[in-house]
Amino acid sequence: MDKKHFVEFIGNNLGSDPSEVEQVLDNFLELTSKSLNDEEKVSISDFGKFSTKKTKPRTTFNALLNKEIEIPAKTKVSFSPAKSLAEDINKKYANLETKVIEENIERKIEKKIPLLVDEPEISEPSEMAAKFLEELDKKAAIETTPPISPAKFEFGAEKKSDLSLADEMFESLISEEEKKQAAKKAIETNIKEETISKGAEMPNMNLNEGEPKFVLGDEIGPPPSSTYKRSTSTPPPSGAPSGYVPRENSSPFLWITLVLILIAIVGVGIYWALSTDVTDSGKSSVSIVERGKRSTSPPVLVQDQKTKAIDTARRSTKKEIILMPEEYQTIQKPEESGKDKAGILIEEKKETTPIVTKKDIPIVTEVTPTKPEVVEVKPPATKPIVTPRKPVYKRTVKRTTLKVEKPVVTESFPTEAYSDGNYFIQVRSYTNQAYANSEARNLRNKGYRTFVETADITGKGTMYRVLVGKYKDEDAAAKDYHSLRVLLKSDNIFVDRR
Amino acid sequence: MNKHDLVAVISSRTGLTQKRVKEVLEAILSGLIAEVRKNKSFTFHNFGKFELKNRKQRKGVNPKTGDTILIPPKEVLVFKPSKNLIK
Numbered sequence: 381m382d383k384k385h386f387v388e389f390i391g392n393n394l395g396s397d398p399s400e401v402e403q404v405l406d407n408f409l410e411l412t413s414k415s416l417n418d419e420e421k422v423s424i425s426d427f428g429k430f431s432t433k434k435t436k437p438r439t440t441f442n443a444l445l446n447k448e449i450e451i452p453a454k455t456k457v458s459f460s461p462a463k464s465l466a467e468d469i470n471k472k473y474a475n476l477e478t479k480v481i482e483e484n485i486e487r488k489i490e491k492k493i494p495l496l497v498d499e500p501e502i503s504e505p506s507e508m509a510a511k512f513l514e515e516l517d518k519k520a521a522i523e524t525t526p527p528i529s530p531a532k533f534e535f536g537a538e539k540k541s542d543l544s545l546a547d548e549m550f551e552s553l554i555s556e557e558e559k560k561q562a563a564k565k566a567i568e569t570n571i572k573e574e575t576i577s578k579g580a581e582m583p584n585m586n587l588n589e590g591e592p593k594f595v596l597g598d599e600i601g602p603p604p605s606s607t608y609k610r611s612t613s614t615p616p617p618s619g620a621p622s623g624y625v626p627r628e629n630s631s632p633f634l635w636i637t638l639v640l641i642l643i644a645i646v647g648v649g650i651y652w653a654l655s656t657d658v659t660d661s662g663k664s665s666v667s668i669v670e671r672g673k674r675s676t677s678p679p680v681l682v683q684d685q686k687t688k689a690i691d692t693a694r695r696s697t698k699k700e701i702i703l704m705p706e707e708y709q710t711i712q713k714p715e716e717s718g719k720d721k722a723g724i725l726i727e728e729k730k731e732t733t734p735i736v737t738k739k740d741i742p743i744v745t746e747v748t749p750t751k752p753e754v755v756e757v758k759p760p761a762t763k764p765i766v767t768p769r770k771p772v773y774k775r776t777v778k779r780t781t782l783k784v785e786k787p788v789v790t791e792s793f794p795t796e797a798y799s800d801g802n803y804f805i806q807v808r809s810y811t812n813q814a815y816a817n818s819e820a821r822n823l824r825n826k827g828y829r830t831f832v833e834t835a836d837i838t839g840k841g842t843m844y845r846v847l848v849g850k851y852k853d854e855d856a857a858a859k860d861y862h863s864l865r866v867l868l869k870s871d872n873i874f875v876d877r878r
Numbered sequence: 879m880n881k882h883d884l885v886a887v888i889s890s891r892t893g894l895t896q897k898r899v900k901e902v903l904e905a906i907l908s909g910l911i912a913e914v915r916k917n918k919s920f921t922f923h924n925f926g927k928f929e930l931k932n933r934k935q936r937k938g939v940n941p942k943t944g945d946t947i948l949i950p951p952k953e954v955l956v957f958k959p960s961k962n963l964i965k
Contacts (some may be wrong), residue, residue, distance in 0.1 A: 381913060381917070381920070382923075383923060384921075386909065386913065388907050388908075389909065390902075390906055390909045392900065392903050393905060393909065394901070396902070400892075400894065400898075400902060401893045401905070401906065403894075403901055404888055404892065404894070404902040404903055405908065407888040407891055407892065408888065408903060408906070408964050409922055409924075409925045410881075411879070411884055411887055412925075413890070413925060413963050413964070415879045416964060417964055417965065420879055421879065422879045422880075422884070423879070423880050424881045424884070424907065425880070425881050426881065426907075427907045428955070428957075429913075432964070433933040455964055456959075457926070457957070457963055457964060458957075458959030459926075459955075459956070459959075461893075461954075461955040465911065465955065466954075466955065467928065468911075468917070469953050469954075469955055470952050472951055473950055473951060473952050473953070476950030476951070477950065478938075478947050478948060478949050478950065479947060479948045480940075480945045480946075480947050480948075481937065481945075481946050481947060481948050482945065482946045483943075483945050483946050484943060484944030484946070486944070637931055668949065675928065712923060755925075791895070815910070
């Protein structure tokens with residue numbers, strides 16, 4: 381349909397002369413084109429807005445001619461339909477709405493991760509350790525109650541719980557229910573294994589003797605050592621006192637024998653306690669590694685299997701406590717890899733070392749009450765916790781130092797255009813210093829001498845201004861001013877005097 | 879320049895009443911839109927071409943949340959000025 385038909389069509393619709401319509405239409409088109417030529421907007425309500433836009437001259441590369449072509453500046457006419465018209469046109473699509481196909485999971489995770497890294501890892505292990513200790517103490521107490529001397533058996537039980545904790549702490553990364561079950565099973569199975577493995581481990585112990593550290597412990601030490609060294613050939617635990625009795629039977633008084641019987645009972649009790657320690661040492665990987673190291677030391681004493689077992693038990697308990705802070709990490713790592721889920725979880729978080737150290741601490745600290753040596757060892761154990769956090773602070777420090785460095789670098793930037801005047805071109809100002817620095821860096825790479833100035837503005841806080849300069853006067857700054865306006869496509873650039 | 883100004887100028891030029899000019903002008907514009915809807919395009923010689931263009935549905939990203947979204951299809955009224963509109 382051309383203009384003639386269009387005019388007729390509308391004239392018929394209105395019931396008026398088509399020439400009238402044509403007059404109006406011609407004038408309308410003429411007026412709009414005229415006002416657009418004068419760079420004036422023409423906005424017609426419920427229809428749309430005609431406006432002009434100026435484009436800047438630009439150079440492009442013409443591949444056909446194989447040279448750069450300069451496209452001159454020109455004005456473009458743009459039409460934007462009125463909102464009511466646009467909605468009217470899109471009536472058939474009105475029922476459609478934008479749908480979210482995929483939620484961005486990465487950002488959510490990124491936001492959550494720092495929280496997980498900082499807070500729960502510190503809080504969890506201690507809580508978990510406390511829970512496990514409580515549970516294990518209860519179990520140990522139940523198991524150890526039947527014997528005669530409860531005080532000494534408690535000592536053994538505590539050790540047991542500590543050692544078994546080392547294994548169970550890594551399992552603790554799995555869900556809580558699984559942990560509890562695993563803990564129960566571990567204790568049960570360990571006890572069984574220990575009883576079985578006693579005999580098998582004995583031959584290895586032969587090499588482990590003759591070290592000064594194995595001097596008998598504070599509480600338990602003296603009485604059993606005296607008894608057992610004398611009774612080297614006594615096979616069963618009850619036989620230890622029996623070896624005693626015949627030698628000292630020479631005393632005539634009956635009630636001394638009664639005292640001896642009491643000692644014998646106590647001796648049996650101690651032996652029982654120590655035997656439980658042996659089982660603990662047998663299962664834990666720490667003691668195994670130690671044995672391997674100790675095997676280099678020459679064998680000096682040869683004793684009965686039981687006496688050896690007692691000595692090794694003491695050694696193992698002592699060694700474990702000594703080794704924990706220094707070598708525990710290295711020893712425990714293979715265990716981690718062995719335990720799939722826990723190990724992988726830690727590796728994914730990329731904080732294997734801090735986690736290990738954090739979890740080691742509760743174990744070490746809870747052993748302390750029995751032995752004074754551990755107190756000395758504590759500091760090296762605590763250090764690794766501090767070190768992983770330090771780099772975080774270092775990063776922030778680096779940022780601050782960068783700010784300081786930049787002006788220093790800019791001052792050494794040699795150009796003829798600049799002088800030591802008071803005139804600057806303010807390119808932009810940011811509330812974020814990092815943005816200001818990057819802007820300054822970009823401009824410096826393009827050949828401008830830039831500064832970043834901080835200014836406290838009431839109501840806005842500190843602003844970071846990106847400045848180019850210095851210039852002698854406004855005329856000197858004018859050239860760079862215009863080039864910057866074109867470069868950055870910004871009208872907010874201005875020359876300022878300081 | 880807005881519609882009121884246009885009507886005033888046109889009435890002064892043609893000698894028609896402003897009311898009548900407004901009537902006719904609105905009839906022209908509504909007729910233009912109707913014509914564009916019918917034939918997808920309409921051209922005023924030496925002025926420009928009004929065209930109705932389809933925009934297909936497409937995937938986009940919400941810059942605020944980073945979610946990928948499906949933007950529904952729509953139609954846009956496009957004006958392509960004649961070469962002689964601006965000299």
